[in-house]
Amino acid sequence: MKMQLGSIAHARSGDKGDLVNIGVIAYRAEDYEVLLREVTAERVKAHFADRIEGSVERFELPNIGALNFVCRQALMGGGTLSLLSDAQGKSFGGGILSMEIEA
Amino acid sequence: MIRIGCGQGFWGDSSEAPVRLVEDGPLDYLALDYLAEVTMSILQKQKKENPAFGYARDFPALMERIQSCGVKVIANAGGVNPLGCAEEIRRRCPQLKVAVVLGDDILDRVDEFPLLNIDTGEALSNVREHVLSANAYIGAFPLAEALKTGADVVVTGRCADAALVLAPMIFEFGWGETDWDLLAAGITAGHIVECGAQCTGGNCLADWKTIPDLARIGYPIVEAEADGTFVITKHIGSGGRVSLGSVKEQLVYEVGDPRAYYTPDVIADFTSVTLVEDGADRVKVTGAHGLPRPEMLKASISYHWGWKAAGTLVYGPPMAAEKARRGAAIVNERCELLGLKFDRTVTEVFGEEWAMLRMAVRASERGPVERWTREMIPLVLNGPPGATGYGDGRPKAHQVVAYWPALLPRTAVATRLEVLG
Numbered sequence: 053m054k055m056q057l058g059s060i061a062h063a064r065s066g067d068k069g070d071l072v073n074i075g076v077i078a079y080r081a082e083d084y085e086v087l088l089r090e091v092t093a094e095r096v097k098a099h100f101a102d103r104i105e106g107s108v109e110r111f112e113l114p115n116i117g118a119l120n121f122v123c124r125q126a127l128m129g130g131g132t133l134s135l136l137s138d139a140q141g142k143s144f145g146g147g148i149l150s151m152e153i154e155a
Numbered sequence: 156m157i158r159i160g161c162g163q164g165f166w167g168d169s170s171e172a173p174v175r176l177v178e179d180g181p182l183d184y185l186a187l188d189y190l191a192e193v194t195m196s197i198l199q200k201q202k203k204e205n206p207a208f209g210y211a212r213d214f215p216a217l218m219e220r221i222q223s224c225g226v227k228v229i230a231n232a233g234g235v236n237p238l239g240c241a242e243e244i245r246r247r248c249p250q251l252k253v254a255v256v257l258g259d260d261i262l263d264r265v266d267e268f269p270l271l272n273i274d275t276g277e278a279l280s281n282v283r284e285h286v287l288s289a290n291a292y293i294g295a296f297p298l299a300e301a302l303k304t305g306a307d308v309v310v311t312g313r314c315a316d317a318a319l320v321l322a323p324m325i326f327e328f329g330w331g332e333t334d335w336d337l338l339a340a341g342i343t344a345g346h347i348v349e350c351g352a353q354c355t356g357g358n359c360l361a362d363w364k365t366i367p368d369l370a371r372i373g374y375p376i377v378e379a380e381a382d383g384t385f386v387i388t389k390h391i392g393s394g395g396r397v398s399l400g401s402v403k404e405q406l407v408y409e410v411g412d413p414r415a416y417y418t419p420d421v422i423a424d425f426t427s428v429t430l431v432e433d434g435a436d437r438v439k440v441t442g443a444h445g446l447p448r449p450e451m452l453k454a455s456i457s458y459h460w461g462w463k464a465a466g467t468l469v470y471g472p473p474m475a476a477e478k479a480r481r482g483a484a485i486v487n488e489r490c491e492l493l494g495l496k497f498d499r500t501v502t503e504v505f506g507e508e509w510a511m512l513r514m515a516v517r518a519s520e521r522g523p524v525e526r527w528t529r530e531m532i533p534l535v536l537n538g539p540p541g542a543t544g545y546g547d548g549r550p551k552a553h554q555v556v557a558y559w560p561a562l563l564p565r566t567a568v569a570t571r572l573e574v575l576g
């Protein structure tokens with residue numbers, strides 16, 4: 053069944069320089085498997101194709117049913133250099149939840 | 156068990172939060188994190204203008220409000236002038252004993268190390284003449300030493316944020332420098348609470364609409380045990396919510412590889428911890444695992460990069476977004492006609508029926524940025540129809556202070572302690 057990621061997971065994003073990290077967390081432990089299968093680094097990069105200029109790397113936190121995505125060159129220089137409204141990458145967490153997944 | 160509250164997630168966070176934490180329930184320690192990466196450069200600028208400044212000046216005022224609470228306070232409010240900060244606290248609260256941890260400031264010593272940029276590999280010498288501040292991140296052990304003096308307040312400059320929370324655990328429980336799992340537990344606790352209300356329901360996506368009473372949101376408290384287990388909670392009756400969701404979101408916040416969270420005292424493994432609900436607004440954390448501390452310390456260096464400016468206009472219907480996009484194109488063409496050169500520009504259009512146009516530019520020189528600030532607002536009269544929302548006048552050019560992350564050997568940084576009172 054197709055659905056939006058936000059129906060099974062929540063998320064929070066933040067910055068370190070020009071890098072954005074997005075933590076995606078399954079509400080229910082059993083849905084962690086769905087995250088592992090559906091939410092790949094490639095799909096995250098494609099989801100934010102117009103915002104992430106660098107690579108996306110995925111890390112796993114099975115202990116809390118979460119994935120962490122490290123997205124490079126995502127803030128036009130980052131910090132004080134960034135010209136974006138969202139210079140700290142706060143909106144990526146909410147933004148990823150509209151990704152369509154098969155669950 | 157000791158209770159450590161965190162009442163400040165950045166300089167500018169709620170000024171009432173630390174007062175509520177010490178007044179609304181039992182607490183042993185209050186940790187306050189004032190320093191973001193760019194804060195040091197702001198403070199350095201203030202110190203240049205007045206050598207008595209250079210610290211978070213609202214912190215001594217806060218200490219005056221809470222001086223009789225009996226809670227030990229640990230804060231990195233000292234910025235680039237921790238001694239000046241301590242002296243001002245003593246002036247306002249003469250009965251308080253204040254310990255100051257010094258040694259993070261390496262501005263006079265930046266030529267002793269290569270200080271290669273962690274992200275780009277560039278040598279600091281490329282921007283050497285523009286450097287404004289340079290500080291090494293220090294760990295929790297010097298702060299724990301400061302607590303041993305019996306101080307009521309510990310003031311420091313640049314330290315690892317989570318060290319403010321780990322320090323009282325080291326002091327109270329006698330943890331050693333190679334107790335990696337215990338230190339990792341303290342760092343994990345510190346990491347979860349260092350952004351204040353972000354673990355008690357603030358900025359929380361998990362079931363956000365049902366989080367109660369954010370107007371009275373409680374700031375976090377760590378109930379820490381000597382064996383490294385701890386509970387994240389908040390005062391009973393305060394607003395917000397401590398849940399598995401709120402704590403998990405903060406555990407992954409601003410993290411790279413969760414198996415290796417680097418701090419001066421230990422490398423913590425966030426994939427090792429177990430989180431369980433432990434009653435209402437209580438989350439218990441166990442099982443923290445740590446790896447030996449790194450040989451290098453992180454340094455935070457700020458330097459003058461150049462100039463930037465950003466401006467906004469608002470367009471009403473009909474076809475607001477299209478008018479906004481056309482307006483932006485006109486500004487860009489006029490800048491070309493004027494021969495203005497920028498390092499980078501950005502145009503954002505938010506909304507459809509009503510639309511906000513936001514434009515921004517940056518350049519190493521001030522001239523083109525200043526000139527650009529005069530090109531956007533004229534659109535109201537000479538661009539697409541119906542532009543408004545220009546109440547703040549023309550955009551202002553701001554100096555861009557950029558951040559240069561680097562590493563230096565641990566052995567190069569020696570901290571020292573001064574006690575006042």
